[in-house]
Amino acid sequence: MAKKGLNGKLVGFNGRKKSKSEKVVFGIAFILFAAYAAFILFFFVFAFLCALRPDGTSFENERFLHSNLFSWPSNASFNSFLNSFDTIAQINDHDTFLSITWNSIWRTTTYVFLSILTSSMVCYIIVFYRSKFTKFIYNLGILVSILPLYGGTAATIRLYNQLHFINNPLALITSIGLYGGYFFYMHSFYRTLSWQYAEAAFIDGASHYRVFFQIMFPMVLPSASALFVMSFIASWNDYESTILYMPKFPNLAYAVYAMESIATYNSAIPAYLAGVLVTLVPILVLFLIFQNSIMEKVHLGGLKG
Amino acid sequence: MEARERAGKPFSLKGLYRNHKKAIDKNVFVVSFMFLPIILFLIFYVYVNLDSFVMAFRAVGTLEDGTIGEYWTLNNFVNLANILKGGEDGLGILTEAILNTLLFNVVNLFLILPTTTLICYFLYKKIAGYKFFRAVYYLPCIITSSALVMLFKLALQDGGPLDVLFRKMGYFYPLSRSPSALITILVYHFLFSLGGNMIVISGAMRSINSEMLESAEIDGCNWFQEFIYIILPSIWPTISTILILSAAGFLGATGPILAFTEGDKGTMTLSFYTFALVSGKGAPTDYYLASAIGLCMSAISFPLALVVKKVVYGKEGA
Numbered sequence: 001m002a003k004k005g006l007n008g009k010l011v012g013f014n015g016r017k018k019s020k021s022e023k024v025v026f027g028i029a030f031i032l033f034a035a036y037a038a039f040i041l042f043f044f045v046f047a048f049l050c051a052l053r054p055d056g057t058s059f060e061n062e063r064f065l066h067s068n069l070f071s072w073p074s075n076a077s078f079n080s081f082l083n084s085f086d087t088i089a090q091i092n093d094h095d096t097f098l099s100i101t102w103n104s105i106w107r108t109t110t111y112v113f114l115s116i117l118t119s120s121m122v123c124y125i126i127v128f129y130r131s132k133f134t135k136f137i138y139n140l141g142i143l144v145s146i147l148p149l150y151g152g153t154a155a156t157i158r159l160y161n162q163l164h165f166i167n168n169p170l171a172l173i174t175s176i177g178l179y180g181g182y183f184f185y186m187h188s189f190y191r192t193l194s195w196q197y198a199e200a201a202f203i204d205g206a207s208h209y210r211v212f213f214q215i216m217f218p219m220v221l222p223s224a225s226a227l228f229v230m231s232f233i234a235s236w237n238d239y240e241s242t243i244l245y246m247p248k249f250p251n252l253a254y255a256v257y258a259m260e261s262i263a264t265y266n267s268a269i270p271a272y273l274a275g276v277l278v279t280l281v282p283i284l285v286l287f288l289i290f291q292n293s294i295m296e297k298v299h300l301g302g303l304k305g
Numbered sequence: 306m307e308a309r310e311r312a313g314k315p316f317s318l319k320g321l322y323r324n325h326k327k328a329i330d331k332n333v334f335v336v337s338f339m340f341l342p343i344i345l346f347l348i349f350y351v352y353v354n355l356d357s358f359v360m361a362f363r364a365v366g367t368l369e370d371g372t373i374g375e376y377w378t379l380n381n382f383v384n385l386a387n388i389l390k391g392g393e394d395g396l397g398i399l400t401e402a403i404l405n406t407l408l409f410n411v412v413n414l415f416l417i418l419p420t421t422t423l424i425c426y427f428l429y430k431k432i433a434g435y436k437f438f439r440a441v442y443y444l445p446c447i448i449t450s451s452a453l454v455m456l457f458k459l460a461l462q463d464g465g466p467l468d469v470l471f472r473k474m475g476y477f478y479p480l481s482r483s484p485s486a487l488i489t490i491l492v493y494h495f496l497f498s499l500g501g502n503m504i505v506i507s508g509a510m511r512s513i514n515s516e517m518l519e520s521a522e523i524d525g526c527n528w529f530q531e532f533i534y535i536i537l538p539s540i541w542p543t544i545s546t547i548l549i550l551s552a553a554g555f556l557g558a559t560g561p562i563l564a565f566t567e568g569d570k571g572t573m574t575l576s577f578y579t580f581a582l583v584s585g586k587g588a589p590t591d592y593y594l595a596s597a598i599g600l601c602m603s604a605i606s607f608p609l610a611l612v613v614k615k616v617v618y619g620k621e622g623a
Contacts, residue, residue, distance in 0.1 A: 019527065021527065022527065022528050025528060025529075026427070026430075026432060026528075029427045029432055030432055030433055030434075033424075033427065033432060033434070033438050034434075034438075036438075036442070036499075037437070037438055037441040037442070039496070040441050040442065040444055040445060040497075041441060041444075042460070043453070043456040043457065043460055044444075044456075046456065046459075046460050047456050050459070118341075118342050121338040121339075121342075122338065122339065122342050124338070125335055125338050125339055129331070129334075129335050134335075137339070137343075144350070145550065145553065146549055146550070146552075146553045146610045146611070146614060147553065147603075147607060147610070148553040148554060148555070148556065148557065148602070148603055148606035148607060148610060149354050149357075149599070149603050150556065150557060150575075150576075150579060150598070150599035150600075150602040150603050150606070151357050151361070151579055151595050151596045151597075151598055151599010151600060151602065151603070152353050152354050152357045152599065153579065153580065153583045153595065154357060154360060154582070154583050154592035154593070154595045154596050154599075155353045155354070155356040155357035155360055155592075155596065156349070156353050157583060157592070158356065158360070158592065159348075159349070159352070159353055159356065173345070174345065174349050176341055176342055176345050177342060177345060177346060177349070177350070178342040178343060178345070178346035178350075179346070184546075207330070207334075208330060208331060208334035209334065230504070233446070233447045236449075237447070237448065237449035237450070239449060239451060240563065240580070240584075243584050243586065244583065244584055252449075253449040253451065256449055256451050256452045256455075257449070257451035257563075257564060260451065260455050260564075269459070272455070273456075273459075276452040276455065276456070279449070279452070280448060280452070283447050283448070284447065287440075287443070287444075287447045288440075291440050291443070294443075294504060295439055295440075295443075295504060295507060296508075296511065297508075298504045298505065298508050
């Protein structure tokens, strides 16, 4: 695809020859990028090496890293990873690692499924069933997104108490929101779809529900799956809602938060770090599977009414 | 169009029924999709925020008949003013929270957003190993902040691996002088938030017409000119959306305060203070004061968000 530019040099959008200055800039950028990537990965390598320390070793007292920084511990042991399940369960006296993991799974899955599906349904109506009403709903969405309302948490807790939603799985119904589930992203996805597919289906006698569930929604699904994963990650890592609304259903993120004080107090740092790494595994696997969807299919437009 | 088609046909009751049925089916469909979200929006957004507004003017105490209950008062705002003033020992916690919130906004707006945009540009230009870099840069966003904070604290503390590394190289470990907790959190916030907007900014760059870039290259446009004159204007709708949302959340800007200090050691932010007043972590629980603070924050932020929207979109979007 090389072309001749005005200055006679070979150019081309992909794989074209770079000028010297560009090579220098991209070279420096590469070094900085690599350094930043190494910085981020450093914490995980560090956590892994610490977690391999045998149990009972106090991080504070022995300063074990002085002698073998980043080297494989001579007496490496995976006991900490096995013990981490018990360490996680120490956050209270009635939960086990499995029950905490299960709480993470059902809370996150239900929340994300409801919010993304609802968002998808609402955006579908707004984009393809235009009327004064849907236009009003969309403009209201813009207003809500730029209307900064703070301090609602107190009133939410009060309402949750009145509805007996505290420590109640029924509270997840609140994930069905008009503007939840990455509303504007979802709206952008639907705007890129052609209505002709639906029209063809209507001519063939398909109902509105069938057109949505069997034609339009599947078409938006690859992009929506990226939002699903993003929402899943955010919800999986949310420990503040456990503190406020679901203290009797602790999730793994809350366990990591609560575990910190226990681990520091008991000098069980290796087990704590092993626990942190163990809790990361599901979300890391999910991310690695869907990273291309997340990175390449999500886009956001403007906020004009 | 349907009306035009109908105009040529004789009137038929069946046709009328069919058209009515179509309209009814459509309306039933729309209502079935929108009903529950609207009802829940009215309850958990509209009602909650109205109640929050009311709570700002209420308090709990002994009523005239001797019972305990809620009554109307402006005391929350008086308390708020007192906390804002602080005592003889220095600034009030609220003043500290406001200043820290401003600092987080400065970091967000002037450091994180430009750096992320630049990173996205090089990733978009497919710098060597770009797929690996973008996955690694997004890692901090997929990990619960409490875990990352703990790793950060352990790795950077005295006797930690960075300390050892510096000493082995014969250098003085710069963090051994215990920098203020706030600076540590700000540095942490900058270093681990770069991936946050990466997805949307990268998405905006991908949607740029490649022919435009090709013709710019043919005209001898270098990378910097391309970035400034083509990329930035092309992704402006996305950047402006980020700016407007940032303006709307201006007073809510914060870092992982709960995981780091629970607001201690001069690290309080407005967002965390209202959370602390509700959760009891870092401050005594006071729902009514939290609502009053929230009301003041909303009153300040809303005009700001409108002004930013008007500035970034001009007359068209105002």
